[in-house]
Amino acid sequence: MDKIMETGPFKDLRGLPYYDEPITYLALAGRIFAWEFDGWKKESLSWKNGCYIHAGLSSLPTIRFTGRDAVPFFESISTNSFAKFSIGAMKHAVMCNEQGLIAAHGVLQRDQEDVLTFFAAGPWPIYQLAKSGFDVKRAMVDISIFQVAGPTSLATLERAAGEELSDIRFLRYRHATIGGKQVEIARLGMSGNLAYEVRVPVSDGPEVYDAIFRAGQDHGIQRLGWRTYLVNHIEGGFPQQNWTFRPADLEDQGYRDFVGNRDFPAHISGSVDPADMRARYRSPFEVNWQSTTKFDHEFIGRKALEAEAANPRRTAVTLRWHPEDVLDIHASLLKPGEPYKTLDLPSSPTWKEGVLGHADHLLKDGRPIGYSSGTVYSYHYREVLSMGCIDIDEARIGNEVTVMWGDHGSRIKPVRAVVERYPYLTEDRNDAI
Secondary structure, three states, X not given: OOOOEEOOOOOOOOOOOEEOOOXXXXXXXXXXXXXXXXXXXXXXXHHHHOEEEEOHHHHOOOEEEEOOOHHHHHHHHOOOOOOOOOOOEEEEEEEEOOOOOEEEEEEEEEEEOOEEEEEOOOOHHHHHHHHOOXXXXXXXXXXXXXXXXXXXXXXXXXXXXXXXXXXXXXXXXXXXEEOOEEEEEEEOOOOOEOEEEEEEEHHHHHHHHHHHHHHOHXXXXXXXXXHHHHHXXXXXXXXXXXXXXXXXXXXXXXXXXXXXXXXXXXXXXXXOOOOOHHHHOOOHHHHOOHHHOOOOOOOOOHHHHHHHHHOOOEEEEEEEEOHHHHHHHHHHHXXXXXXXXXXXXXXEOOHHHOEEEEOEEEEEOOEEEEEEEEEEEEOOOOEEEEEEEXXXXXXXXXXXXXXXXXXXXXXXXXXXXXXXXXXXXXOOEHHHO
């Protein structure tokens, strides 16, 4: 590898090293994000043919909660059971509002008996803590998070660390040394394939990232930018907050007052009326996260979720779009008159527009059966796919439905689609390795 780390023009890349090369960065809300490295086609094949390293989560807050009530506090705001949560374990914590709609979610780790760390976190638990009487203190943790995922991710990390790491079980972590720096290596992959997170203080981030990138050169490693990152979530069947759905936190007026004016731009799109925010919110059942909901404790939203559990209405599926209709969307750019909404490659809408809330009507024989959101072009499968939130009785594989693609009040393209397996990518699943 001939790339050499240099001092770049950016003040803060959150631990991402700077190399003098032709890559694309995105400036959004006063922050700099790596948008694209060696091209979206190569990057989108990485988690099938080799592995990737992605630093995007380093821009999101990490919060440490300490105190004798740390576990009871999270139990009170999470749908998850805490009956089994040993030191050194992690869980995908899901938090809802009183209506049973997802307000926040993320990885919650138990570091010590009374110490929990919430990764890629938003302000929702801070708001709930401020209202509570729990004996818990919080502190921000300034770390870089590097996601390394794909069939060669373990071999890459073992070479970088100089030791075997196969002892790290799913949703567990331990310490190691990479690039001369102590790191925390966690095994988890939200999109289902073999995946790890490497966590390190931001100041040590560039050296650690560079060491992993060099170690993966003959293991097919690609650096993954935000432009292509979302393809992984649709192929892997993991909903992405602020893209396939919006969190319902802002429905709480107290929370709105608590956070004040947030600086991140928001964009509401799709054929569903922008005023209909419920079409853009999801309950755990609507995104197939019902396994995280346990009624063995009291938590915010329990009553609403108990009612839904007794009579669930919708579930998540993959939708495979008809290629002729996709071609028609692109062809409209070459014809007179108003074109259809552009299908950006490889994901649409893109995160260049900030926090997203997209929802397209999903129909069966002209009647509404749910919504489509999070549309990608999979270069691996050579297909356009989206995530559907669909009535359970219409969720059978092979069912032919219609996605109403476009923005409310603009030209709409009815797109034929077929309900497919969820997740769509089934090779090298984490639970099979």
